[in-house]
Amino acid sequence: MPVQQIHVAGTGVYLPDRVMTAEEAVRLGRYTEQQRAEHEQISVRVADDMSAPDMAVEAGRRALERSGHEAADIGLLIHVNVFHQGPDGWSPPHYIQRHVLGTDVPALEIRQGCNGMLTAVDMAAAYLRSKPCEAVLITSADNFSAPLVDRWQAHPGCVLGDGAAAVVLSKRPGVAELLALGQAALPDLEEMRRSGIPLFPPGATVGTVMDFKVPTAHYRTTGASLMEVGTRINDALSGVLKQTLADAALELSDITAVTHMNMAPQRVDERMLAPLGIDGSKSTTGFGRTVGHLGASDQFVGLDHLMSAGRLSSGDHVLMVGVGPGVDLSCAILRMR
Secondary structure, three states: OEOOOOEEEEEEEEOOOOEEEHHHHHHOOOOOHHHHHHHOOOEEEOOOOOOHHHHHHHHHHHHHHHHOOOHHHEEEEEEEOOOOOOOOOOOHHHHHHHHHOOOOOOEEEEOOHHHHHHHHHHHHHHHHHHOOOOEEEEEEEEOOOOOOEOOOOOOOOOOEOOEEEEEEEEOOOOOEEEEEEEEEEOHHHHHHHOOOOOOOOOHHHOOOOEOOHHHHHHHHHOOOOHHHHHHHHHHHHHHHHHHHHHHOOOOHHHEEEEEOOOOOHHHHHHHHHHHHOOOHHHEOHHHHHHHOEOOOOHHHHHHHHHHHOOOOOOOOEEEEEEEEOOOEEEEEEEEEO
8 A cells, every 4th residue: 555645753662671691591491502593592682570561651752752743743542562461451552641642642552463563553544644633653562571471482483572662653754754555464374373272261361371382283283284374474475565565666676674573584584585585684683683572563673773773874765574463464665764
């Protein structure tokens, strides 16, 4: 979908100070040398007992300050997450709204896996096109330091890190212009994340440790071919990218940098970069190896890192790629100002 007159006014990131290295995890028996070699993970950020919404507040304040907007300009707040945020029945987005904006505009929550922030960008762009408000604030945060999560073992393709990201989308020119968005879904593949697991009661309510390897292993026993699944996902993502590039009136060679989920470098290359024909040197893989997979925040933490490191110049094009359970896929293209 082509996008007109929607801009990234400012970004904000909060990464906790505590760094836990893969070497330390191996020494503590939480990670194996084989996994360390496969993932090539250097370290992750650990938030300990700082809540995800509090990290989102920090990131949101920074994004708002950088954007040049006042709180009164924000017509919608969207908070994105992939993991539990606090007490049952509580509303994290309204907590963030209270502490960042102090206004009474709508505040929503999205849980769309690792693709959540790009989904929120799509919703925010539509909101800005249809409403008289000037801007939308999107936040994302997760803390995987919970008792039922072992960040070093929960996911077969990455190590989980803690952190938050925020972005202000605006009708005013900012640090980048949003040129195009693309999305697709393969809903029959939702089974991969629940195979062999009852839908009720929820695992967290009965003390089940989060381990994505369990449903994947069971899914194999159903006769499903993970190779065929991977091919379908790659083909669908390639189709989304092709359409998004066309909507932005660009060629793949025009892309300067790519931000994506912080997975193991081999997985990033095999499942995202190579199928899309993207040179690995344009990715944020190296940075991701130092912070971990930050839930839905990876793409915008990566963008903020590229800007802070001086790796982007005026006129550069940034591709953002998201793949979440569902399976849900997104691409977004920005042009830096």
